[in-house]
Amino acid sequence: MGVDIGLDLRKAVEPDRVHRGVYTDPGIFELEMDRIFNKVWTYVGHESQVKNVGDYWTVQIGRQPMLMVRHSDKSVRVLYNRCPHRGAMLYGDRSGNVGKGIICSYHSWQFDTDGKCKAIPLDKGYAGTRLSIDSPDCSMKSAPRVASYRGFVFASLSAEGPSLLDWLGPAKVAFDDICDRAPEGEVEVVPTCFRVIQNSNWKIFLENQLDALHPSVTHESTGRAAGDIEEQLKKKGGEAPLSYHFLSAFATPITKWDVFQTIGYRHGHCILTGYMGLRPRDPDTLAYEKVMEKAYGKQRMEEIFGVNIHHVLLYPGLSVQSPLQQLRAVRPLAVDKTLTEIWHFRLKGAPEAIYRRALGYYNLVNSPSTMVNADDLWNFWKCHQGLASDGGDWVSFHRNAGQDPEENGVVTSVIGTSEQPMRNQFRAWAEYMGVN
Amino acid sequence: MAKKRKSLAKKSRAVKSKASPRKANGHDLQREVEQFLYRQAECLDGKRWQDFIDLFAADGTYWMPASPEQTTGDGVPSIFWEDRNLMSVRLRRLGHPRAWSQKTAWGTNHVVGNVTIEKESGNAIVARSRFHMMEFRNDSTRHFAGSYIHHLTRTREGLRIKLQRVDMVNAGGPYEYVLQAWV
Numbered sequence: 001m002g003v004d005i006g007l008d009l010r011k012a013v014e015p016d017r018v019h020r021g022v023y024t025d026p027g028i029f030e031l032e033m034d035r036i037f038n039k040v041w042t043y044v045g046h047e048s049q050v051k052n053v054g055d056y057w058t059v060q061i062g063r064q065p066m067l068m069v070r071h072s073d074k075s076v077r078v079l080y081n082r083c084p085h086r087g088a089m090l091y092g093d094r095s096g097n098v099g100k101g102i103i104c105s106y107h108s109w110q111f112d113t114d115g116k117c118k119a120i121p122l123d124k125g126y127a128g129t130r131l132s133i134d135s136p137d138c139s140m141k142s143a144p145r146v147a148s149y150r151g152f153v154f155a156s157l158s159a160e161g162p163s164l165l166d167w168l169g170p171a172k173v174a175f176d177d178i179c180d181r182a183p184e185g186e187v188e189v190v191p192t193c194f195r196v197i198q199n200s201n202w203k204i205f206l207e208n209q210l211d212a213l214h215p216s217v218t219h220e221s222t223g224r225a226a227g228d229i230e231e232q233l234k235k236k237g238g239e240a241p242l243s244y245h246f247l248s249a250f251a252t253p254i255t256k257w258d259v260f261q262t263i264g265y266r267h268g269h270c271i272l273t274g275y276m277g278l279r280p281r282d283p284d285t286l287a288y289e290k291v292m293e294k295a296y297g298k299q300r301m302e303e304i305f306g307v308n309i310h311h312v313l314l315y316p317g318l319s320v321q322s323p324l325q326q327l328r329a330v331r332p333l334a335v336d337k338t339l340t341e342i343w344h345f346r347l348k349g350a351p352e353a354i355y356r357r358a359l360g361y362y363n364l365v366n367s368p369s370t371m372v373n374a375d376d377l378w379n380f381w382k383c384h385q386g387l388a389s390d391g392g393d394w395v396s397f398h399r400n401a402g403q404d405p406e407e408n409g410v411v412t413s414v415i416g417t418s419e420q421p422m423r424n425q426f427r428a429w430a431e432y433m434g435v436n
Numbered sequence: 437m438a439k440k441r442k443s444l445a446k447k448s449r450a451v452k453s454k455a456s457p458r459k460a461n462g463h464d465l466q467r468e469v470e471q472f473l474y475r476q477a478e479c480l481d482g483k484r485w486q487d488f489i490d491l492f493a494a495d496g497t498y499w500m501p502a503s504p505e506q507t508t509g510d511g512v513p514s515i516f517w518e519d520r521n522l523m524s525v526r527l528r529r530l531g532h533p534r535a536w537s538q539k540t541a542w543g544t545n546h547v548v549g550n551v552t553i554e555k556e557s558g559n560a561i562v563a564r565s566r567f568h569m570m571e572f573r574n575d576s577t578r579h580f581a582g583s584y585i586h587h588l589t590r591t592r593e594g595l596r597i598k599l600q601r602v603d604m605v606n607a608g609g610p611y612e613y614v615l616q617a618w619v
Contacts, residue, residue, distance in 0.1 A: 192502045192513035195610035221532030225525045233521065240521075247525065339610060344513065356511055368614045369500070369516045371529050377614065378537035 007031070013430045015423065016401035017394045020387040022429075023201040029335035036316055036432045037062035040267075041147070041154040041167050043318045043329045044068045044078055046345065048151065048188045054098040054113060058091050060331050060339075061157060065089055066143060068153060069098065071113040078143040078155040079115045090140070102140070115140030150175045151186055170410070171269035174312035177322035180304045183295035183349030187325060190344040190359075194367050197339055200380035201387075202316070202332040203425070205340065208376055209311055209319045210272040210421040212257040213399070215250045218379060222371040223251025242280065243360025250372060260310065260416030266409055268315025268428030270421045273308045278323055284353035291349060313421070315428055324358040326366060336384055342366045397422045469563045470551050472595045473586065477546035477567070480618060485527040488618065492520055493589055493596040498618055500602040515607060516618065523618075530617060537616065542573035544617075548584070559590040560598075567602075569619055578612075580619055581605050 005011040005019050007027050012019040022028055042061045049057050050070040057068045058081055067081040067090065081089050083104040090102055090111075101118055102111040110119040117138040120126065131137065143155035147164035152175050154164050165172065179186050198205055208214065216223070226247030230240040260274040279285055292301045312320045320327045325345040332338050344362040346355050365372045387395070400418035404411045413420040472491075479488035492498065499509040500516040509517035518526065529535055547568045555562040568581045582604040588595045602619055 190513060194502070194513070194515075196614065197610050197612040199612060218536065221535035221538075222525075222529045225528035225532060228528055229521055229525045244525070352511070359511065359513065363514055363517055364522075367502070367513065367515050368611045369616070370614055371526060371616070374537045374614050374616050375535070378540075 009430075009433050009435045013426050013435055016398045017396050018426055019393055020395060023203060023384065023387045023395070024335060026335045029201075029332070031433065032332075033062050035434065036429070037157075037332065039156065039158040039161060039432070040316060041145075041156050041161075041164050043314070043327075044146075044153045044155050046151055046187075046189045046343070047076055047148060047153060049095070049191070050076060052097065055095075056091060056098055057095045058093070060333075061143070061155060064157060066155065067091060067140075069102075069113045076146070076148065076153050077114055078146045078153070080141040080143070082140065083109055084117070084138055084140060085109045085120075109138075111140050115142055150179045167267060168314070169265050169267070169269065171265050171271065171312055171314055173271070173307065173309065174314060174318075174320040174322050174327075177304075177307050177309055177312075178320070178325050178345060180307075181292075181323070181325070181350070182347035183291045185295075186348050187345035188348055190346055190362075192344070194342040194362075195339060196342065196368065196373065196377070197333075197337065198377055198380050199337060200384035201335060202330055202338040203429075204380045204383050205330060205338060206313060206316065206319070206425060207422045208380070209313050210262055210270050211419075212260055212262070212272060212274075213254065213417040213419075214376075214379075216252055216254040216257070218375045219250035219372055221375070223248050225371075227251055241360060242278075242357050243364055246361045247364060247371065254417075257417050258415040262413040262416065262418065262421045264404070264411035264413075264420055264424030266428070268313075268425045270313045270315070270424055272310045272313075272416075272421070274310035274416070278357075279305060284351065284357070287351050288354045291351065295349065313425075315425055321361075324361045326358070326362055328366070336388075397426070465553060465556065465561070466551070468595070469553060469561065469586075469588070472588070473548045473551060473563070473565055473584070477548050481544050481546055483530075483617075485530060485617070489520060489523045489527060491595075491597055492523070492600075493591070493598050494520065496520060496597045497599050498523060498597075498602070499599060500604065500607065500619065503608060504603050515604075515615070516602070526617070540574045542571065544569055544571045554585075561588040561590070561595070562586070563588065567619075579606075580615075582607070 005021050012022050044059050044066065045057050045068050050068055053070050053072050055070045059066050059068060065081040067079045069077050069079065071077045081091055083090050083106065085104065085107055088104055088106045090104055098113060102113065108121045109117065112118050117133050120133055120138070123133060126132065143157060144159040145156040147154055149164060149168065149172060226244050230244040230248055233240045260272060263271045289301065292304070296304065309322050312322060314320065317330045318327060319330070325347060327343055329341045330338060331341065344358065364370065397419040400414050400420065401423065403414045404420045404423065405414070411420060411424055476488065476491055479491065498516055498518045499514060501509060502513045502515055506512055530538060548565050550566040552564050553561065554564050563586045565584045567584055568579070571578045571580065582602060585601040586597055587599040589598050604619065
């Protein structure tokens with residue numbers, strides 16, 4: 001008989017292992033919604049998704065259907081996607097423009113893009129009632145807090161809590177690294193979003209993102225296949241596009257991953273270092289460096305290109321691959337179902353070839369035909385199935401446990417394959433969940 | 437004058453017969469293209485990946501756009517945008533003994549229909565068709581459906597694909613699992 005912890009979270013998390021219930025218990029998932037997703041900063045979208053006044057995107061924060069919309073004063077607003085009249089969701093599609101205003105399809109209540117009620121049809125019917133058009137009850141509710149950093153918009157459903165910048169801490173480097181690589185210092189969204197459903201708990205995905213131990217095992221087939229064809233093309237006297245290398249790098253032997261490092265910050269954020277070989281001496285890269293040097297000067301350019309990041313994880317909802325300007329937003333739908341939304345950004349002012357290079361990665365690794373994530377998804381599903389079984393109670397994060405160097409709240413790893421990132425994530429989880 | 441015309445006609449016939457050893461017309465062309473599409477579907481359902489790749493011309497491309505508005509896969513996000521080299525990566529990966537997600541039994545069934553010849557000019561043929569693909573994998577069933585546009589070229593070996601465009605009706609949907617073989 002296994003250990004049944006019920007909802008007693010004090011028994012769920014130990015420094016080097018966690019109880020399987022945190023992944024599979026629907027009650028714990030509900031608590032996570034309340035204590036984590038209703039409080040943290042959640043990535044909503046990029047400002048360039050709503051370029052023009054009235055442009056909107058629908059998005060889910062925690063359990064809430066929300067609307068990111070460009071207001072007439074040019075600010076980006078995040079509103080509850082809900083009509084205050086009878087509760088109908090206002091937009092059922094994914095994106096568009098509100099036109100003359102937000103209009104409910106049920107009874108035609110109308111709102112401005114800041115959520116304020118503009119008109120109610122046949123409003124005489126409300127004369128002498130408790131409802132007046134000026135009352136906040138007649139307007140769409142805003143997310144309690146909205147903030148953006150370098151064009152990336154976040155919202156929090158809680159009025160209290162650290163500011164976005166305080167919450168991001170040093171992990172804000174994710175967005176600096178994306179934007180600094182643009183000669184104009186900013187990026188623009190590529191208007192395609194690939195959406196992938198994972199039949200597994202959201203934490204399984206996050207743990208995988210900085211798991212340097214898995215690529216050579218999980219992705220060996222794709223890494224080797226790409227390496228073989230890369231080799232064939234070279235033999236024929238040609239050169240394989242860099243995107244082949246993006247794939248073949250996954251077959252890097254398990255022993256080589258230890259040279260990388262993971263760095264854990266407060267709130268569960270974490271970085272996996274590991275330079276992605278984005279500075280070959282080909283004409284495209286040289287042309288790019290020329291533009292960058294002109295924009296920043298040589299010294300600053302070298303600093304920018306010297307940033308050593310493979311992935312940044314912004315716990316609990318965002319995985320950023322800054323050197324390739326791609327990110328995956330995590331939207332937990334149920335205890336065993338997670339949606340990821342995958343976006344790519346274009347470096348403003350960079351040569352087209354540099355965009356295309358990263359696009360190769362977006363298509364091959366992050367599109368629904370991915371030969372990489374397919375095997376991850378298979379593992380995630382199998383993990384969730386296994387964790388739901390009575391075959392054992394604990395999930396092990398013992399690798400290099402007790403050896404994580406910590407200085408000023410920043411935890412590093414002794415080796416790249418240390419399970420330090422998972423321990424760091426659960427430290428934050430326990431804090432959010434009120435276990436400590 | 438008559439002589440000249442005759443020699444021109446002869447010349448053009450000669451060129452034609454050299455480049456188009458088995459040129460079909462009208463009813464024959466319709467049937468030829470249909471048979472080609474059915475054979476391609478059989479390659480997929482039979483998991484004969486190399487045979488599938490060999491239906492493409494040396495510079496052939498398999499393309500599944502991310503959205504129906506796209507007019508080219510060049511420089512924009514695509515679900516598939518693969519030349520024969522990338523197709524060979526996919527083939528090798530599918531057949532690798534440790535392609536883990538391929539370990540569970542799966543199979544597909546394609547039905548191709550509504551075949552129309554949109555254009556025929558010289559050796560180039562453009563055909564439009566509709567497909568419905570049912571996939572059974574890991575004890576669940578999924579359906580993918582949409583249209584194919586085949587840009588074909590007539591070669592000595594028969595018809596070959598220069599570009600196959602696959603517009604899936606459900607291309608923009610959230611995917612449970614993903615597509616590992618061509619559709």
